[in-house]
Amino acid sequence: MSFSLAASHAKGKFATDNIFGANAAAVQAEAKVGKEKVVNATIGAILDDEGVLACLPTVEKVFRALPTVDLVRYSPIPGQPAFLQAAIDMTLGEHKPEAYLDAVATAGGCGVIHHAIWNYTELGDTVLTSDWYWGPYNVLCHDALRKLDTFQLFDEKQNFNLQAFQTKVAGVLAKQDSVLIILNTPAHNPTGYSLSDAEWEGVLQVAKECAQNPAKRIILLVDAAYLEFAGENSECRAFFSKFGQLPQNLLTIVAFSMSKAFTMYGQRVGAMIGISSNKDVIQEFADINQYTSRATWSNINTPAMATMATIYHDAQLKAAVDAERQSFYHLIRERAETFVNEAAEVSLNMLPYRAGFFLSIPAKNPEAVCEKLQEDYIFAVPLAQGIRVAVCAVPAYKIKGMAEKFKQAIAKTE
Known part of the structure; x- marks a missing residue:
C-alpha cells in the first residue's frame, strides 16, 4: 500500500x-x-445544430451588461433575496402549494443534493433513489459517509414501479428514523421519464402513510433541474400543488438549477426550495442550510444571481428568455423524436422518454x-x-441512423 x-x-x-x-x-x-x-x-449541455455550445441570447446580453459592482461583490450567504424569490416563483409557477416556502442559494443543483444529504440524514444512513440515476448521487452520499440504495424505477409495463418504491421506503424506515428520497423528475436524467399526476399521487400516498408514525421523518427531494425542458410551462408544474397540507414530518425540497434553465452551466448557481406545512420546519430549513453553505462554499456567484433576478423581474426580458428557451426545447424535442421513431422502426428497446436532455x-x-x-x-x-x-448535444443530422447503430452494437456484444 x-x-x-x-x-x-x-x-x-x-x-x-x-x-x-x-x-x-x-x-x-x-x-x-x-x-x-x-x-x-x-x-x-445544449449544442446547436452546428455543434456549438448554446447560450440563451438574452441571458448573455444581460450577463455581459451587468455593472461592475454586480460582477465583483459578495452576496449574502443565503443568496440574493430577489434571486431567491425568482427561483421560487419560476420553479413553482402558478402551482404553488398551500404551505410555507423558503429558499437557499446553492452551488448549482448539485449543492442542493449535498445540503439535503448532510442536513437531513445521519452518519451511516441510507439515501434512496431509483435504479436509473445520475451517478454523482452515489459520490455525494459516500463522501458524506452515507450509503445510496435504489428501487426499480420501471415495472414490466414501463410505468413507475410504485410497489418497488413502497417496499424500499418501508425497508429503509424499518432500519432508521428518517429517509431522504431523491426523485429526479420531470425529464429524468438519464431516461427522460416524467412521473404522471397519478404516479405522484401514489408516491405521496406512500410518504403520507409512512409519516403516520410521528417518530419517522420523510424528506422528499425533487431534483427538477430539467424542469424548463419538460413540456408545457403550466402542465409540467401541476404536480407541485400536491405538496400542500402534508404531514409536518414530511418535508419536500425542490432542486432548482440555473445551469439548464439559463444555460449558465459554469456559473454554478442553484437553489433549494423548502415546502412544509409547519412554519418551524421551514425556518429550520433556512437556518441549517445557510449555515452549511457558510461551512462549505460560503456564498455563491453574484453575477449569475443578478442576471436571473434582472430577467425575472423585467417582463420584456422574461418574455424574450421564455421564447428563446422554448426554441431550444423544441430543438431537443425534435432530436429525441427522431431517435425514438427510428428506434421503433428497428425494434431497439429503449426506456420511455417523455422530455429532457x-x-x-x-x-x-x-x-x-x-x-x-x-x-x-x-x-x-x-x-x-x-x-x-445526450440528445441535447447531438445535431439533428447526426441523430439520423443512430438507433440502427445502437441495435447493431448491442447485437454484437450479447
Whole structure:
C-alpha cells in the first residue's frame, strides 16, 4: 500500500466520471478524424445544430451588461433575496402549494443534493433513489459517509414501479428514523421519464402513510433541474400543488438549477426550495442550510444571481428568455423524436422518454456496447444497466441512423 497522510474517511478516494471520460474520448476522436465524423452524445449541455455550445441570447446580453459592482461583490450567504424569490416563483409557477416556502442559494443543483444529504440524514444512513440515476448521487452520499440504495424505477409495463418504491421506503424506515428520497423528475436524467399526476399521487400516498408514525421523518427531494425542458410551462408544474397540507414530518425540497434553465452551466448557481406545512420546519430549513453553505462554499456567484433576478423581474426580458428557451426545447424535442421513431422502426428497446436532455437504452454489457459504438465514432455514456444518450448535444443530422447503430452494437456484444 502506498504511503498516505489522508484521514481514514478520505483514504482511497478518487474521482472517475464516466460522463467526462466519454466526452474526453470523443474530443480525442474529433482531433483525429474531424468533428463531422464524430457523434458526441455524452455531455448534458445544449449544442446547436452546428455543434456549438448554446447560450440563451438574452441571458448573455444581460450577463455581459451587468455593472461592475454586480460582477465583483459578495452576496449574502443565503443568496440574493430577489434571486431567491425568482427561483421560487419560476420553479413553482402558478402551482404553488398551500404551505410555507423558503429558499437557499446553492452551488448549482448539485449543492442542493449535498445540503439535503448532510442536513437531513445521519452518519451511516441510507439515501434512496431509483435504479436509473445520475451517478454523482452515489459520490455525494459516500463522501458524506452515507450509503445510496435504489428501487426499480420501471415495472414490466414501463410505468413507475410504485410497489418497488413502497417496499424500499418501508425497508429503509424499518432500519432508521428518517429517509431522504431523491426523485429526479420531470425529464429524468438519464431516461427522460416524467412521473404522471397519478404516479405522484401514489408516491405521496406512500410518504403520507409512512409519516403516520410521528417518530419517522420523510424528506422528499425533487431534483427538477430539467424542469424548463419538460413540456408545457403550466402542465409540467401541476404536480407541485400536491405538496400542500402534508404531514409536518414530511418535508419536500425542490432542486432548482440555473445551469439548464439559463444555460449558465459554469456559473454554478442553484437553489433549494423548502415546502412544509409547519412554519418551524421551514425556518429550520433556512437556518441549517445557510449555515452549511457558510461551512462549505460560503456564498455563491453574484453575477449569475443578478442576471436571473434582472430577467425575472423585467417582463420584456422574461418574455424574450421564455421564447428563446422554448426554441431550444423544441430543438431537443425534435432530436429525441427522431431517435425514438427510428428506434421503433428497428425494434431497439429503449426506456420511455417523455422530455429532457437524455434518453436511455437498456443493455446487458453497457461498456462493451459503448466500445463497439466508438468504432463508428459514436460516443455515449455507459451506466450500470444501459447507455445514456445526450440528445441535447447531438445535431439533428447526426441523430439520423443512430438507433440502427445502437441495435447493431448491442447485437454484437450479447
